[in-house]
Amino acid sequence: MTTDWKEEVSKCSKCGKCQTVCPVFLETGDESSVSRGKISLAEALRDKQIVYTEKLRDHVYSCKKCMRCRTVCPSDVDYEVIISALLRGVADEMGVPLLPKIIFRYILPRRILFDLMLRIGSKIQRFIPGRKRGQMRHLPLLFMGKRWMPTLAEKTALSKFRTTQKLKNPKMRVGLFTGCLINYIYVDIAEAVVDVLNRMNIEVVIPQGQLCCGTPSSSMGDHKSSKQLAEVNREVLESHNLDAIVSACATCTKSIKLDYLRTLGPSWQKMSDKIYDISEFIEKYCGDDYKTKPLGKKVTYHDPCHLMWVRGITDEPRDILKKSSDFVDMDMAGSCCGGGGIFTIIHYDLTLKMLERKVKSIERSGADTVATNCPGCIMQIADGFAGKDSSVKTTHSIQILQKALANGDVSKEK
């Protein structure tokens, strides 16, 4: 870490502005939910007024790590450094007993989920690097608790695209970092990325051997595991000599582009500069030269936290959707869907409240499809509509583009 959290906490002026954006505070009104509260707890830890306890751990885990607070902070506090230190502290001082706890509490009592977990387990074994905590990387799949959950793909994205579809004279050669959810569940998103980029004369390599980005383990303060994962990914991604790396997952992009700068150090900068969200890449390199025939569908867009608030990317996905569909913006497009990580297990009730807000926004927009750029959000929002028997479809914006491009091609042939 380049910044010392102990100094960083002193920068907080306690103004309270983080209350305006914190999705958790919006639901609870608890000062312990919002960054200012957590920063004051970090301060108390630093000054040895308190020690790590279960209560403190609950407060630390009540953060969605969406980093909205960082973008509005007038004092420019690097909250990510502080929350990471707190998470690491919880892990160091109290161990990481959480994985078994989650399994005991949420999986074992439910036969279906337990079966499912085993099925997942059997699937992922071969990807586990020969390291002790490697299985951490697949936690997102276990986080679904009492949730509706998408079925696992028969064949993972990585195995499906073991060989690269070669292009004759490609404009560029890019690598796709799939991330766990796209690899195991939303393989069709990977297919869409490959199809869309190939149509734009860009060759897509899916570097074999890539692992989880490391977000789940760092979310639990297990930075050691995250570092191991990052090191493997570095080797894999650097070995292909690619022009760029794209990802269709907002969280993975944040992780490999930004978090790795901390985990792996400044030597990652050169690689980091080449990493893009898929919509960002398309609009930057191909924005002017692709032809679509917009679908008749009314599509709206949900801003994933890690794309909008961490990366400031809001226009690109909308530009793509405007060219591909009858696009309509929803109100509160940037409000958190509630999905993602350990938060959904520990604060399930809050997750549902956030989801309910999101579902209502989408319904108010009158759209029949909601697109977004994060498989985590897709899983969450789809869950919200599945529970309601609604006809609203949840999809990735790249899949809308894929259809609109195909649409355009067909009409040309006619």
Next chain:
Amino acid sequence: MKLFQKTKREVNKHQKALNELIRVVGEERVLSAIEDRICYSYDATKQKVIPDIVIRPGDTNDVSNTLKIANKYEVPIYARGAGSGLTGGAVPLMGGIVFDLKNMNRIIEIRPDDFVATVEPGVVTKDLQDEVAKFNLFYPPDPSSAAFSTLGGNVAECAGGITGLKYGVTRDYILTLEIVLPDGSVINTGGKPGYDLTRLFIGSEGTLGVFTKITVKLIPRPEKIQTLAAYFSDKDDAIDAADLIIDNNILPRTLEFLDLMTINAVRGYTGTDIGKDVKALLLIDIDGTDESIGHEMPIIENTCEESNAFKTKVAETAKERDAIWATRRSISPALYNIAPHKINEDICVPRSKIKEMLKRVDRIKEGHTIYIANFGHIGDGNIHVNIMYGDDPSQKELAEIIVNKVMREVVELGGSISGEHGIGNMKSQFMELEIPPHEYEIMKKFKSYFDPKGIMNPGKMFIR
């Protein structure tokens, strides 16, 4: 900060009070773990005192029950909204109970035909503004914390804001209050003959009672807002221009002044681009109809030019308007580029004395290695004097000496030590500069009438 050492008898009393509180208001409304109490130990002054307990009432009944018990055992109690105050109003200086009213956050009713709305104290100011806007109505008080501060806190501190010149401050929009007094009794003030108790409680900073319902006055929402930035090479010219605009019988919605030190701080800060020759800046919003704006804006532009503004710029689009106000919003963080610590005093002087006041501030600063940035609501004479100082302890001492001198000058010029932030414990030492002994005693008598045991926000407003 060790401010207060409890005696053994007091510790016992507090313990008894806590037990009774848990029994009466219910465990789910009580936070007693240290990890929770720490989160209610501060406000935006960065002072920190950990309370013994946090109570989170859900309704008037809870408030009344809590106050009865606090009063019975003489336990200090501190009402708290968003904890965004700038004078220490919500800091539990002497331990005891922090009363977190954030959960009482219902907008009870909006009566568009009567132009009134009734809210609970934990409602965020901007949430009310947004809700009434749906009826084309307007709740004007607009402190810069409006997006997170609460109505209860706004009333308690009598918050102002950048629209004060034209629309006044919180005080001007409060019609009636439901208040729980320290003995647990509930009173309803306002809208009746007799003494105006509502006004007595506005700005009482939690030292007299706790608001549980607030009824505010609303006004029609202005159709349109237009923004102008005027650039000056001399700060006196900018102040003259502000004066002349108002002399023309135009009351801008906002009339903000930035001096050179402030401009230097924001210059180059993300999203702001101000030329090198700019020494003072006026940021002006006017609101009304197309016709009224079409009439007033040229007059304002002319006035600025006649007062030697070398450039004026009217924002044509929402984006341009936003860019202009981004400059204003960036001041607070940008000031820390000058020095790591800040004392921000919201002094207020008659408009005609602003030039003189700034001259005196310059004189006080002369020869000292400390920076002072002045900016603020020039239209109502409310200038924020920001003393920026370094890490060295001698710098802090110097900053405090300067504040003291500034306050004396303010009072000498017929101004007030606090325009809109309240007194709290940060400014209580200056109260007697402005308030003659007899009046001070009258205030203290009011205080002891309502709160004979002195449990309500002790340590605030008065030093003795």
